[in-house]
Amino acid sequence: MKKRSNKQELAALKAASIKKEKHDATMAVLYILSGLLCTVLVVTGGVLGFRAIRKSYLDSGRKYRNTVVYQTDHFEVNMAMFSYRFYSDLYSGRLDALGLDSPEELKDQTFEEGEFKNYYEYAAWLSANSIRNDLSFAESAAVKGLSLSEAELGYIQARLDRLVKNAQARNMDTEVYLSENYGRGVRLTDIEDLLKIEFLAEKERTTVSMGLSATEEEINRRLENNGAGKYYRIDYYMVVIPYGIEDKDSEEKKEQKRLQVKEQAQALASCKDLDSYLALSEEIFRELYKDQDNVDEYVEYALKEAHFVGEKMDFEEIYENRIDRYLADLDLKAGDTTVVEDSKNATAIFVEKAPYSIDQKNDAYLVLDLYLEYFSADSEADRLLENILKEYESEPTEEHFRELVRKYSQAEAEAAKDGYTDDTYISDADYEDAPKSFNGLLRTAKENNAFKNNVATLYGANGRYLVYALGEGQTLSYVEARQAVLEEKYSATVTDYPSLYKVTPKEEQEIYSPAPLYTAED
Numbered sequence: 001m002k003k004r005s006n007k008q009e010l011a012a013l014k015a016a017s018i019k020k021e022k023h024d025a026t027m028a029v030l031y032i033l034s035g036l037l038c039t040v041l042v043v044t045g046g047v048l049g050f051r052a053i054r055k056s057y058l059d060s061g062r063k064y065r066n067t068v069v070y071q072t073d074h075f076e077v078n079m080a081m082f083s084y085r086f087y088s089d090l091y092s093g094r095l096d097a098l099g100l101d102s103p104e105e106l107k108d109q110t111f112e113e114g115e116f117k118n119y120y121e122y123a124a125w126l127s128a129n130s131i132r133n134d135l136s137f138a139e140s141a142a143v144k145g146l147s148l149s150e151a152e153l154g155y156i157q158a159r160l161d162r163l164v165k166n167a168q169a170r171n172m173d174t175e176v177y178l179s180e181n182y183g184r185g186v187r188l189t190d191i192e193d194l195l196k197i198e199f200l201a202e203k204e205r206t207t208v209s210m211g212l213s214a215t216e217e218e219i220n221r222r223l224e225n226n227g228a229g230k231y232y233r234i235d236y237y238m239v240v241i242p243y244g245i246e247d248k249d250s251e252e253k254k255e256q257k258r259l260q261v262k263e264q265a266q267a268l269a270s271c272k273d274l275d276s277y278l279a280l281s282e283e284i285f286r287e288l289y290k291d292q293d294n295v296d297e298y299v300e301y302a303l304k305e306a307h308f309v310g311e312k313m314d315f316e317e318i319y320e321n322r323i324d325r326y327l328a329d330l331d332l333k334a335g336d337t338t339v340v341e342d343s344k345n346a347t348a349i350f351v352e353k354a355p356y357s358i359d360q361k362n363d364a365y366l367v368l369d370l371y372l373e374y375f376s377a378d379s380e381a382d383r384l385l386e387n388i389l390k391e392y393e394s395e396p397t398e399e400h401f402r403e404l405v406r407k408y409s410q411a412e413a414e415a416a417k418d419g420y421t422d423d424t425y426i427s428d429a430d431y432e433d434a435p436k437s438f439n440g441l442l443r444t445a446k447e448n449n450a451f452k453n454n455v456a457t458l459y460g461a462n463g464r465y466l467v468y469a470l471g472e473g474q475t476l477s478y479v480e481a482r483q484a485v486l487e488e489k490y491s492a493t494v495t496d497y498p499s500l501y502k503v504t505p506k507e508e509q510e511i512y513s514p515a516p517l518y519t520a521e522d
Helices: 006-060 079-098 103-108 119-144 151-170 175-184 188-210 216-226 251-269 274-288 295-305 321-327 378-393 398-408 413-418 428-433 440-446 474-493
Strands: 066-073 077-078 234-240 308-312 336-342 345-357 362-371 455-459 463-475
Touching: 006 119, 066 119, 077 079, 077 188, 079 103, 079 119, 079 188, 079 234, 103 119, 119 188, 151 188, 175 188, 175 336, 188 413, 188 474, 216 474, 234 251, 234 274, 234 321, 251 274, 251 345, 274 295, 274 345, 295 308, 308 398, 321 336, 321 345, 321 378, 362 378, 362 398, 362 440, 378 398, 378 455, 378 463, 398 413, 398 463, 428 440, 440 455, 440 463, 463 474
Parallel strands: none
Antiparallel strands: 066 077, 234 308, 234 345, 336 345, 362 463, 455 463
């Protein structure tokens, strides 16, 4: 190898040194850039990781299970438990009452009373109050040493089993099913804990109720205070015809409209029978709704809404409304008519049926209750009902039926009095609206002669019932007076529960936001 001269070597070293310095500077920049990039990646990754962890935390429901909503000395309710109650309450009728399909739609429904933004907040407040009430009674039960029986724990397990079966019927994992219907992260254990509180609270209420009674003197005193007029009803038609006056109308035009409507109302009041009254009412409604595409539906609905059946007549009130004053007259007869005018309408009334008393003797029954919620499937309740019926038929006597009630009935308070009830009145209007209610089912069974050996089976939306017909019970006025006395005593007994058995809300909040429902988009 050719040796370099010192001069060449120095030049080479200098060049190498310059090259190294450039390399080192470049590497330093790269190190800095890579360091910055790593920092960015770490920070970004940390943020993204935190968000992912937080989302996982929320989706898992740990947040809701770790957030205590209410607590007492013996119990606490977390957000997951509250969420289950909230959605259960909605599915039990609150959504149907508002004509809605999903809980989210409640947020679009303005609540015009109080400080609630919408019906969603109001519904949450109702559920929160319900839980607080349950906690007060459960705490009272715990202080008194009450506990759930094996049968009651079995009812709770049946409720849980029903939820599992609902999930299986939809080919869903149980936890996913619960999260989609009752809130993210709600678990069977949360529901079980809440149900134990609910059942213990109900046990305390039942214990209090069973310790109360109403004497004949108390009932008679209440009857005197109620007055006989409370039990009169009247059936009538009432057609309200608006003047249809607009701001732009001249005074002459306004008066013409008033006169035209008054003439229509007077013509209705001049009708001698119901058929002619209804025929003329239809003509008037057709004129009112002539611009509607579906005029027939409007007319049909208007005629239905004009019919009032079984309306109460309360003679103790001082009516400011002339319509109410007219209808609070016991001397009215079928076919009587009148016209009542106000600033916006003329109203024509036709009395279909003269005032009548509903204070007849109620039918009395012994009732064996089987509540569907206490079974993991409706079919289980059906089978038990069939078996109990067979057991009764082996000895079809009243005493045997009473024994079966005490043996099988799931309503402790009812079983204690052999299932006796004479609170069975149902008006025609209520029967039309709720034929599947318990009293509605009783009425249908009686009208259809469904009782064999004095017994009938009733299949309701919430329960199965075996009922034994006893004949006449007490009058409606007596039953209501007795119930009023018992309710007053019950209220007096439990009025101090909130102060005696305190429920502490977290951060003194009164309204809680339930866990959102898990959706496929999540």
